[in-house]
Amino acid sequence: MCWWFYKSLPIFYGILTIYEVICARPKWRFLVRFLFITISIGLRVLAIILYATASTHTNDKFFSRTQKLSWICGITLPSSILTLLLDYYHYRVWWHYIPSCDQNPFHRRYLKKHRRFIPHHLMGAHRNEIQLWNEPCELRQFCFNQTLEHIMIFHYNTHTPTPRWCDVPNKDPLTTTYIGFHRTDAQAAVNIAYTDFRTSRTGRQMLGFGIYFARSSFHTQFKARRNGAVICAKILMGRVLEIENDELANVSNSDAWHQNFDTIYYRHPRNPLRDEFCIKSNEQILKWVMYIEPPFDTKVEQYGLHREFSDTLYNTTHVAYGEIMGYASTNVPAYSNENDTYISYESYYLYGVYMGIKWQCVEYARRWLLIRKGCVFKSIVGAADIWTEVDSVQRVIDGKCFPLKKHPNGSPLPPKNESLLIYTRSGIDMPYGHVAMIVDILPDFIRVAEENYDFSYWSRNYSREIPYRMINGSYYVEDEYPVFGWMTVEDNNQTKPLDEATINILIKLNGSLASTKQYETIQQQIRQ
Structure with a gap:
């Protein structure tokens, strides 16, 4: 024996x-x-x-x-x-994962509410429907499992784990909980793990002072002012006041509603998935899990966790079509076209505004300008035509135009942040030219964000660095492909990033889209 x-x-x-x-x-x-x-x-x-x-x-x-x-x-x-x-x-x-952006390796004392950081390669976006044992939750939207880890790991970012508040049965102010999603930057998320959420009291607050949540991870993207981390939390709603558009003025930029209510729930007039709510106190947040997005957490790659098991493997060198490669300028995602010769001929609209063909470089430049400056430029055939045919950008809410100033490569002025870097047509590699957004200036390099140039995950909040130098009093950007120069929006600080109020104006301006193919395209994007 x-x-x-x-x-x-x-x-x-x-x-x-x-x-x-x-x-x-x-x-x-x-x-x-x-x-x-x-x-x-x-x-x-x-x-x-x-x-x-x-x-x-x-x-x-x-x-x-x-x-x-x-x-x-x-x-x-x-x-x-x-x-x-x-x-x-x-x-x-x-x-018990600790992201690389947590620079406090000793004496960690996370709050009990903080259940864990989830490595970003375990998120639902990396589940594979045809790979055995790595599938997403088979119940999809009909899943009633409200375990926070399950929601984040086995569902896509469009998943709404709880119904609209008005559809929640048997609501009890003392016991009824709700799942909410909150987006912030990576360092703020780490601070939350140590010190809890803080009430928002600066800037314009649509639902008043408090802590804001969305119904899904996807719909935090254009609500948050910062980017880099997503938090999924279980929340005790307490006494809830439900409001619609015509009641926003009663609660915005105020905490007067705190006396009678614990939560403000905003019902979106056209899309229930875009509902959001604001709670008055962090004491209502019972627990949470969070993940840090790839540009801000490099530990997964450093430890090789993404290659350790075949069923948690994900590709860090080639991003699939339509997947996010990274974020620039806080909240502008760049999507992979997967192949620089592929053209989908599928138009993309953001809040009814035409962005371009998915996921081409011109689409990204126009979307960056919309999100960061509230402006767009007219349609052109190829990226190189921006240099020769576009002389201004137009603010979408009132049509006001702001000139685009050209700085040829070899300009006496150095490259300027938030400018468009325009490439010439260059044989079979760049038959239409190329455009990238300059998102940072260093002493000898510029950092750019772009689509349809490379198809790897970004390691930081930009796609690549390009050297430039001064020769005989002139500045030259030295890339492997020839550059026309850079174009700067002369706005005199009259433009601003897209916010929820501007988005609501756009929805009103483009309300007629509700019965058109463009609106259906937006809804399809939201459901994906």
Whole structure:
């Protein structure tokens, strides 16, 4: 019997290997490993005891053999214990993950409300419907599982885990909870893990002073003023006041409603998925999980977590079509076209405003200008035509035009931030030219954001750095493809980033789109 226990250990390791293949969920994967390694250690200890105490019946030769077997089992025991300790460390790295942007490696004291950081490669966007054991939740929108980890890991970012507040049954101010999503920058998210949420009291606050949440991760993108992290929280709603557009003036930029209500819930007039709500106190937030987006958390790549298991693998060198490569200027996502020769011929509209063909460089430049300055430029055939045919941008809410000033490559003035960098047509590589947005200026480099140039995840909040230098009093951007120059919006600080109030104006201006193909395109984007 003792011999069978000893010989059966490889069987347990074989079962362990099978579990590594079929158990795609990281937490359960490690728990199963702990179980089987612990069992194997227990069996070894039992074998040592049985061999050491085996009855020899005065047979010295048999006694010598059992003693040797006991020593052999004892020698292999430390390796199993070491494996268990290493797996525990492994488990801590995965399930008690700490992002690289948390620069407080010692004396960590996260709040009890903070359940965990989730490595960004485990998010629902990386689930694969055709890969066994790595599928998203099969119930999709009909899933009633409100476990925060389940919502973030096994559902896409458009998932709304709770219905509209008016559709929630049996509401009780003392017990009814709701799932909300909050977007902020990476460092602010880390601070929240230590010190809790803070009430927003600066700038224009559409629903008054408080803490804002959306119904899905996707719909936080244009509501938040900062980007880099998403938080999924369970919230005690308390006494709720539901309002619509015509009642916003009663609550905006004020905390007067705090006296009678705990939460303001805004019902969007056209799209229930865009509902949002504001709570008056962080005491209503019961718990949360959060993840830091790739440009701001490099630990996944540094530790190789994205390559460790085949079912949690995701490609960091080539981003699939339509997936986000990174964010620039706080809240402007760049989408992958996957192939620089591919043209989808599918138009993209943002709040009824034409952006361009998905996901071309001109579409990104126009969308960047809309989101960051509330302006767009007219349609052109190719990116190179911006230099020759576009002389102004137009503010979308009132039609006011602001000139675009050209600075040829070799200008006496250096490149300026928030300018359009225009490339010439260059053979088969750039038959239409190219345009990128300058998002940062360094002493010898400019940083740009763009689409349809490279298809890798951004490591920071820009796509690449391009050198420039001064020669005989003139500034030259030195890229591998020829550059016309850069064009700067002469707005005299009269433009501003797109905010919720401007978005509502755009929706009113483009209200007629409700029955058109463009509006259907917007809705399709929201559902995807």
